[in-house]
Amino acid sequence: MAELRPSGAPGPTAPPAPGPTAPPAFASLFPPGLHAIYGECRRLYPDQPNPLQVTAIVKYWLGGPDPLDYVSMYRNVGSPSANIPEHWHYISFGLSDLYGDNRVHEFTGTDGPSGFGFELTFRLKRETGESAPPTWPAELMQGLARYVFQSENTFCSGDHVSWHSPLDNSESRIQHMLLTEDPQMQPVQTPFGVVTFLQIVGVCTEELHAAQQWNGQGILELLRTVPIAGGPWLITDMRRGETIFEIDPHLQQERVDKGIETDGSNLSGVSAKCAWDDLSRPPEDDEDSRSICIGTQSRRLSGKDTEQIRETLRRGLEINSKPVLPPINPQRQNGLTHDRAPSRKDSLESDSSTAIIPHELIRTRQLESVHLKFNQESGALIPLCLRGRLLHGRHFTYKSITGDMAITFVSTGVEGAFATEEHPYAAHGPWLQSQAAPRGPRELQEPEAPELHRLFPQLHHNGESVPRESAQELLHHSCLSPVSC
Numbered sequence: 001m002a003e004l005r006p007s008g009a010p011g012p013t014a015p016p017a018p019g020p021t022a023p024p025a026f027a028s029l030f031p032p033g034l035h036a037i038y039g040e041c042r043r044l045y046p047d048q049p050n051p052l053q054v055t056a057i058v059k060y061w062l063g064g065p066d067p068l069d070y071v072s073m074y075r076n077v078g079s080p081s082a083n084i085p086e087h088w089h090y091i092s093f094g095l096s097d098l099y100g101d102n103r104v105h106e107f108t109g110t111d112g113p114s115g116f117g118f119e120l121t122f123r124l125k126r127e128t129g130e131s132a133p134p135t136w137p138a139e140l141m142q143g144l145a146r147y148v149f150q151s152e153n154t155f156c157s158g159d160h161v162s163w164h165s166p167l168d169n170s171e172s173r174i175q176h177m178l179l180t181e182d183p184q185m186q187p188v189q190t191p192f193g194v195v196t197f198l199q200i201v202g203v204c205t206e207e208l209h210a211a212q213q214w215n216g217q218g219i220l221e222l223l224r225t226v227p228i229a230g231g232p233w234l235i236t237d238m239r240r241g242e243t244i245f246e247i248d249p250h251l252q253q254e255r256v257d258k259g260i261e262t263d264g265s266n267l268s269g270v271s272a273k274c275a276w277d278d279l280s281r282p283p284e285d286d287e288d289s290r291s292i293c294i295g296t297q298s299r300r301l302s303g304k305d306t307e308q309i310r311e312t313l314r315r316g317l318e319i320n321s322k323p324v325l326p327p328i329n330p331q332r333q334n335g336l337t338h339d340r341a342p343s344r345k346d347s348l349e350s351d352s353s354t355a356i357i358p359h360e361l362i363r364t365r366q367l368e369s370v371h372l373k374f375n376q377e378s379g380a381l382i383p384l385c386l387r388g389r390l391l392h393g394r395h396f397t398y399k400s401i402t403g404d405m406a407i408t409f410v411s412t413g414v415e416g417a418f419a420t421e422e423h424p425y426a427a428h429g430p431w432l433q434s435q436a437a438p439r440g441p442r443e444l445q446e447p448e449a450p451e452l453h454r455l456f457p458q459l460h461h462n463g464e465s466v467p468r469e470s471a472q473e474l475l476h477h478s479c480l481s482p483v484s485c
Helices: 024-029 032-044 136-153 205-213 216-225 251-264 303-315 381-393 441-445 451-453 470-476
Strands: 002-006 051-054 070-076 088-095 113-125 160-163 176-181 189-191 194-204 270-271 274-278 364-367 370-374 395-400 404-410 425-428 429-438 458-462 464-466
Touching: 032 088, 032 113, 032 189, 070 136, 088 364, 113 136, 113 205, 136 194, 136 470, 160 205, 176 205, 176 270, 176 370, 194 205, 194 216, 205 216, 205 251, 216 251, 251 381, 381 404, 381 458, 395 451
Parallel strands: 113 194, 270 395, 404 429
Antiparallel strands: 002 051, 051 070, 070 088, 088 113, 160 176, 176 194, 189 194, 274 370, 364 425, 395 404, 425 429, 458 464
């Protein structure tokens, strides 16, 4: 539960919003992390010292459900001459360390990130005659914060979030999100570390798919060039009825398709509903009591082994890889899927990704045949896996949201892979890898149906077998799902 009030109004837990030059005696009583962020807000909005603010009635550190202590809402006049309309600017408080006393975040020093290292912002176009900001963006930000706190996965610029519902619960086409740096908020050095500001950008389904097939930064740049779709400051207009590809049909072919052909996709993995079975070994074979058979009688890894597999997936398998945060699955609680994770992790779009060799947690097994199962949304990403990743010599991972299991498709030459050309199917505990030989760049123009059938000899769509001659059309329309092989 949350309440709406001016940030300067008295309340049991809500501090006023002092300026960056508050008297020392007062500043000593004011949470230092909160004070530092308020200073940046006052720099941008000196005429709004007490903006409306949504605050959690019961703070997260007192057992409340909302991780964000506050969401402040400012009125931004924009710049008509620069195609920046008037809008509401929302800023969160709570993903960073506000207090420095370990009540929410562990204090790790002043040189690194404060808490998770960022706060969320959102810019919503102000409708004509609107005198007060809508409060639904505050709950949207709380939903994203719950995901971060419970999964301990952080966000980075270019990440995307599959929401599968209008952000304001209306009939809007804006049903998903991209994240980027806020164009006005500058990083803040607090006594507990550095805080950056990531802006939520509402997008249509077609724009999300383009970001998945290509990359989030590319689509964000396209949105900046279309004033009614975001403009320079990427302001979300929930009444926007057209995608950027409907506004300018040339963008799909000349920018997105060409970008996919040239760059491939930087989406290296997704959280998914998926499973695999080893068809080359009878279920009753208990030759290795530590190995994992994914099925009705699944065994589990120890906590240490599970964390090592997660860490290997997080870092990726190739040198200089730049993977992207997996989209959030539509089956979500309180708006988001809550992935279990025992320790805080960087965003999967970390520039620090390096090649690593998986630890020998358990014996790696070579398999003769496997059975893969994906839900429809996950199966629809198979063409992306092929066209945007494998054909560019990269890898793609499906990480199960229901257990410690993963399926990775790798191309030959990917560092750290345990699947090989001689043994294209290999399992390392619950982690399955399947290797495919990439084709040359000139062949990227051709449909990938032959390669698809090499990876998946038996394809099924809506419960029916897909003949080889039909795979090409289904592949083109991204509807080969679920898939079995």
